[in-house]
Amino acid sequence: MTDLRAWQLAFLNEIEMLAPTLAQDGPNPEYPWLDNSGHILVPIDYSFPLMKRLQFPPGTHLLKYIGNFITDFEKLFLRRQ
Secondary structure: OOHHHHHHHHHHHHHHOOOHHHHOOOOOOOOOEEOOOOOEEOHHHOOOHHHHHOOOOOHHHHHHHHHHHHHOHHHHHOOOO
């Protein structure tokens, strides 16, 4: 596995961990949470570190790959009868 592929898989795992159920009481893109000092944080005001990493390779490569996958989804997975 290439370093790029390993980075992408680790990055995708981090995205999955943002799900409220998996994030538990931490940062997630859906619901407010409390920080360590008891202040309420909301997703719209929180700077998710993952977002910054998408702006540079290999994050930009991952976004391109996802875009290609979406564009070619029907060709890849749906049969025409």
